[in-house]
Amino acid sequence: VSNPNRDRLVRRLAELVATPSENPPGNEAACGELVARHLDEAGLEVEIHEAEPGRPNIVARLRGEPGPTLTYCSHIDVVPAGDPSLWSYEPFGAVVADNMMYGRGTSDAKGPVMAAIEAATSLAESGWRPRGTLELALVADEETMGFKGTGYLVEKNILNPDVAIVGEPTSLRVVRAQRGAYWIRLITRGLAAHGSAPERGRNAILHMAEILQHLPEAVPDMTHELLGGPTIGVGTIRGGEKVNVVAASCVAEIDRRTIPGETRESVIEGLQRAIDRAKGRFSDIDAQIELAFAGEPFEVGPDAAIVREVSGALSEVTGQDPQVIGFRGASDARFLAEAGADVVVWGPGDIGLAHTAREAIDLTELELGAAAYALAFQRLLGPPPD
Numbered sequence: 001v002s003n004p005n006r007d008r009l010v011r012r013l014a015e016l017v018a019t020p021s022e023n024p025p026g027n028e029a030a031c032g033e034l035v036a037r038h039l040d041e042a043g044l045e046v047e048i049h050e051a052e053p054g055r056p057n058i059v060a061r062l063r064g065e066p067g068p069t070l071t072y073c074s075h076i077d078v079v080p081a082g083d084p085s086l087w088s089y090e091p092f093g094a095v096v097a098d099n100m101m102y103g104r105g106t107s108d109a110k111g112p113v114m115a116a117i118e119a120a121t122s123l124a125e126s127g128w129r130p131r132g133t134l135e136l137a138l139v140a141d142e143e144t145m146g147f148k149g150t151g152y153l154v155e156k157n158i159l160n161p162d163v164a165i166v167g168e169p170t171s172l173r174v175v176r177a178q179r180g181a182y183w184i185r186l187i188t189r190g191l192a193a194h195g196s197a198p199e200r201g202r203n204a205i206l207h208m209a210e211i212l213q214h215l216p217e218a219v220p221d222m223t224h225e226l227l228g229g230p231t232i233g234v235g236t237i238r239g240g241e242k243v244n245v246v247a248a249s250c251v252a253e254i255d256r257r258t259i260p261g262e263t264r265e266s267v268i269e270g271l272q273r274a275i276d277r278a279k280g281r282f283s284d285i286d287a288q289i290e291l292a293f294a295g296e297p298f299e300v301g302p303d304a305a306i307v308r309e310v311s312g313a314l315s316e317v318t319g320q321d322p323q324v325i326g327f328r329g330a331s332d333a334r335f336l337a338e339a340g341a342d343v344v345v346w347g348p349g350d351i352g353l354a355h356t357a358r359e360a361i362d363l364t365e366l367e368l369g370a371a372a373y374a375l376a377f378q379r380l381l382g383p384p385p386d
């Protein structure tokens with residue numbers, strides 16, 4: 001049995017929070033060095049993979065007998081602190097008050113990162129060896145879509161997880177389903193004409209406005225027990241050149257969130273349906289759909305080993321029944337799900353405080369997180385049941 005060392009955990013988290021890694025611009029090098037050193041000292045095999053110079057992804061492994069690979073993945077980059085005057089405590093001060101540590105990244109996700117390092121360190125110190133491989137991937141670039149972080153590691157086959165835990169602040173609730181996100185550019189093309197004679201042109205802005213009216217019809221009437229329904233929204237719109245010119249083009253950016261069961265094809269078909277309906281009013285609409293970003297939804301069944309063992313570890317550590325939930329946002333978990341792993345998102349910290357000037361983590365929850373991580377690693381990579 002391993003015992004996380006609370007003093008070491010809190011001290012190391014303070015040091016990591018005090019080492020800024022704001023993204024953008026994405027300067028994770030110093031944080032990467034710090035976590036690599038901890039993992040090396042704990043006796044793990046450490047590799048550093050960079051998709052871009054100065055943007056390290058740390059991959060550390062503890063290998064044992066042949067068996068499955070459990071990948072724990074979390075991120076060392078943080079969103080920018082923003083205006084320091086909005087903070088009650090220094091954004092990189094890691095101030096502790098009333099059992100909370102304050103600062104950018106305490107919850108999202110340096111707290112989960114340090115809880116996992118403490119779990120692996122205490123396990124290695126206790127002499128435990130996995131049946132299989134415990135793999136920690138502490139990555140850059142998560143806050144700007146993850147293509148140079150987890151996306152890169154999966155694309156290059158550096159990570160090959162059978163099961164995976166993605167460390168994000170979930171208040172230790174277990175996320176076993178996540179919505180997908182599609183960012184789509186809708187483009188309408190019209191015909192410019194003098195503003196005094198609009199009948200000689202085709203107004204791309206009016207065409208876009210009509211399509212946007214029909215956007216709700218692009219979303220299927222479905223619902224998921226943990227995720228609720230899919231959604232659609234318009235984030236930006238730009239069109240026209242000048243007040244006295246009929247607008248020749250218009251571009252709207254659409255944020256479409258999907259649930260399991262929807263596909264890339266069905267998303268595009270839905271948008272095409274909205275365009276077709278708009279043609280009921282303007283038969284000469286010329287519209288184009290461009291997919292700028294696609295992240296797929298995923299879910300793991302409630303009886304999957306990853307859900308069972310993580311839940312078991314949690315109830316053993318906290319004495320309470322764990323909450324299993326869905327996540328309506330997106331995370332790096334999508335890359336690991338696309339790589340074929342059963343994945344849950346799970347960690348200490350409060351997502352409601354993440355990205356705010358009040359970001360903090362409860363130190364008792366942090367310590368429970370480290371203990372629960374250690375137990376989950378042991379359960380998932382333990383001896384087979386008799």
Ligand SMILES: [Zn+2]
Pocket residue numbers: 075108109142168169
């Ligand atoms: Zn995060």
